[in-house]
Amino acid sequence: MPQISRQKGDKHMDSWIVQTKGLKKYYEYGGNLVKALDGVDFTVREHEFLSIIGKSGSGKSTLLHMIGGLDTPTAGEIIVDGRRLMGMTKDELTIFRRRKVGFIFQSYNLVPDLTIYENITLPVELDGRHVDMQFIDEILEVLKLTEKRNALPGMLSGGQQQRAAIARALASKPAIILADEPTGNLDTASGHDVLGLLKAAAKQFQQTIILITHDHDIAQLADRIVRIEDGRLAKEQILMVQNRSSTSTDLSASGGDGYAEK
Numbered sequence: 001m002p003q004i005s006r007q008k009g010d011k012h013m014d015s016w017i018v019q020t021k022g023l024k025k026y027y028e029y030g031g032n033l034v035k036a037l038d039g040v041d042f043t044v045r046e047h048e049f050l051s052i053i054g055k056s057g058s059g060k061s062t063l064l065h066m067i068g069g070l071d072t073p074t075a076g077e078i079i080v081d082g083r084r085l086m087g088m089t090k091d092e093l094t095i096f097r098r099r100k101v102g103f104i105f106q107s108y109n110l111v112p113d114l115t116i117y118e119n120i121t122l123p124v125e126l127d128g129r130h131v132d133m134q135f136i137d138e139i140l141e142v143l144k145l146t147e148k149r150n151a152l153p154g155m156l157s158g159g160q161q162q163r164a165a166i167a168r169a170l171a172s173k174p175a176i177i178l179a180d181e182p183t184g185n186l187d188t189a190s191g192h193d194v195l196g197l198l199k200a201a202a203k204q205f206q207q208t209i210i211l212i213t214h215d216h217d218i219a220q221l222a223d224r225i226v227r228i229e230d231g232r233l234a235k236e237q238i239l240m241v242q243n244r245s246s247t248s249t250d251l252s253a254s255g256g257d258g259y260a261e262k
Contacts, residue, residue, distance in 0.1 A: 016044060017081055017208050018043060019077075021041055021076055024038060025037040035230070036059050037066070040233055042233055047206050047207070049221070050211065051219035051224070052213075052226050053226070054212075058228045058231070063228065064180055069096050081176070098127050099174070102172060102177040103180075104166055104179040104182045105180050110153040111153075114152075115151060117140075119168055123171065135173070139170050142197070143163045143197050144163070144197065145167060148164075159194050162182060162183070166194070173205075178210050181214070182195070182198070183218060195218055196221070
């Protein structure tokens with residue numbers, strides 16, 4: 001599996017977990033060339049909570065799928081946790097997704113005949129790894145699901161099912177969690193509750209999260225917001241949690257790596 005080393009002392013290389021370089025995804029549709037991604041350069045730091053916002057068709061889901069190894073780019077480079085995705089075989093990508101990426105989608109994708117606990121541990125067991133029961137218990141407690149561990153998905157509310165999907169994503173201790181409009185099927189109050197718990201879980205378990213959303217209120221829960229327009233990164237906003245203020249910077253002025261000067 002292609003892998004690179006990260007040199008200590010490099011201000012970017014010693015702390016980033018995701019990096020894209022000149023990432024492009026072009027395809028033909030109706031006789032026209034669609035540039036879903038058109039030269040995306042950015043990085044995500046370890047333990048960062050990043051929101052990517054943009055209109056429908058802006059390229060945000062395509063970018064997420066590229067990072068997660070669900071789709072292949074036309075050109076460019078993707079590095080996740082020291083591994084270059086471009087050189088991987090299909091089997092290597094499957095193992096990479098199973099062990100390095102936790103996915104949270106708009107649909108909960110829980111197996112209806114399995115209990116919540118069984119749904120959460122299923123990916124770990126399918127990978128042939130030992131289930132860390134103490135860790136699973138901690139996840140259930142943080143996500144307020146302890147009393148629902150033996151329930152079937154159909155017995156839970158939509159918000160509780162999405163929390164179970166979050167727990168499943170955390171269970172394999174991935175390098176990153178990719179959340180694709182995870183509150184799309186929830187009402188506003190439930191959505192904010194779920195995202196608040198996701199943020200708490202990320203902090204508790206030192207997890208890196210990349211979230212895509214069109215909801216600006218939900219995006220504000222992140223440490224940093226990046227806007228994508230017409231397949232290109234347009235602007236980022238670094239949120240200053242302590243003083244509740246924020247700064248916005250054009251990415252073209254941030255050195256090309258997606259980080260603005262504070």
